[in-house]
Amino acid sequence: MTQPEILHYAVSVVGKDRPGIVAAISEGLFNLGCNIADSSCTMLGGEFAMILIISLKKPFSKSRLVEELKPVCDKIGMSLGVRTLHSDEVDRQGIDGEICMISVYGADQPGIVYRVTRELAARNINITDLNTKLIGTEEEPVYVMMLEVALPDGVTAEMVEHTLADLKKELNVEIGVRVITPVAF
Amino acid sequence: MPVQPILRYPHPVLKKLCHRVEQIDQKIHELIQDLVDTMLDGPGSVGVAAPQIGVTLRVCVVDVSKNRHGKENNHGLLCMINPEITARSGSATMREGCMSVPDYTGDVDRATDITLRFSEPDGTLREIDASGFEAVAIQHEMDHLDGVLFLDRVTSIKTGLFRRKNY
CATH class of the missing domain: 3.30.70.260 (ACT domain)
Structure with missing residues (x-):
């Protein structure tokens, strides 16, 4: 059967x-x-x-x-x-590349999500989780975005940080990239 | 000595409280050899606890010296019988997974610095200070001796989306 x-x-x-x-x-x-x-x-x-x-x-x-x-x-x-x-x-394939957390935060302004994710998409970096939150005060709104991404083969966290360095200056926001690939004990 | 299969949850042994080793005899030496062989066989494995191969005794092995997170700061191969943590401090979060719980990962907070004592395979009592990644690995393996899985310690719900092969 x-x-x-x-x-x-x-x-x-x-x-x-x-x-x-x-x-x-x-x-x-x-x-x-x-x-x-x-x-x-x-x-x-x-x-x-x-x-x-x-x-x-x-x-x-x-x-x-x-x-x-x-x-x-x-x-x-x-x-x-x-x-x-x-x-x-x-039956999609699992993610085997390095997993990174990217934190982006700074004074709220239009285009933060778009500008950051456009850079990632251009490098074939896949977003696996993303959340954003508007915090701060009405006078000083602050935007926080956290992304979990899977890096394609040959791309390192340092390369991603370097890629986003110009954007960080232009938008005057903080951007950090750190590896959070799980360790299986 | 043979590599042993790693038991996977929901195998009941993984939730058992393990017994203290009363006498370090040939059987214990064989168990330690099995644990070491099994650890070396697992790709990237940095530790195995006795219940993971079906033995409810307080024995585990850890070796983070070949791991990128642990190679700078480690005690080499640690074969621990009746390990006890006598002091702990600091706290750091790390995304953990476990060979006994495949296809799932989660963020776990653990002490960054620990002092522990245990019996060596030759019976001598040893006390060490471990920190960083090695301390995390030791705490993870020692949890197994109490029937505690990392799932019992997950602190963040944003998790588990990775390394899942299919639905």
């Missing part, structure tokens, strides 16, 4: 934060027999954002998934997005 095919979907749910969102969504998924594989959920401002990779055995369809989750989301005022993942997306 062949194994039943496993289907994967990327589900995003966003809306005003309140207690019970995760419980409501995961209840809907549980009732459908879905597995939550990788997921990341976080509060941003007053919003709560969930991104989940879910899996389930065939036969199943995206419309069935939406049909079940949409009323749940409507009830608690959340928006819903569902994308079907193709098998080649599911």
Whole structure:
């Protein structure tokens, strides 16, 4: 007997934060027999954002998934997005390059995210995690951006720091790069 | 001596409190040899604790001298029987992984400087001060002797997205 095919979907749910969102969504998924594989959920401002990779055995369809989750989301005022993942997306390769944390902070101004990430993209540096936060006071707003990136072969943290040195001067922000590649004990 | 397979969670031995070694005999010497061989066999491995190869005894080995983080500051190969940390200070965060918990990593805070004592394989009691990466490795391996995994100490939730081969 062949194994039943496993289907994967990327589900995003966003809306005003309140207690019970995760419980409501995961209840809907549980009732459908879905597995939550990788997921990341976080509060941003007053919003709560969930991104989940879910899996389930065939036969199943995206419309069935939406049909079940949409009323749940409507009830608690959340928006819903569902994308079907193709098998080649599911079997993606792991990250083997050096992992770096890049911290960027300074006086808030337009273009910090764009200017930094444009430099990274040009060098094929993949962002694996990114978060930004506006801190400071109204008179002196400060922008903080933290990025986790995977460096392609042949690129070192020093090279990345050097790459961003001009930008650091131009935008007058602090930019630090440090290696955080995990050590497996 | 044979390289032993590394047990992976949820193997129950990994959550057991290990027993003190009462007598250092041939069996203990063989265990230490197995631990060293297993450590040398693992790519980039800097330590192995007895429960990771299925033995619930307070024995572990650490050698960070070949690792880029530890090569400047280390005691070479440490074979530790009944290790005890008698003093600790400082704190630093490092992203850790573990051969017994593959495909997951997380940030863990640990003391940067430790004093520990343990019995050598020949029975002599030794006391050393370890710091930096070597201190982290020793604390990680010693945690195994108490059934503690790095997952029990993760301090940051932004984690685990790396080195995952597939869903």
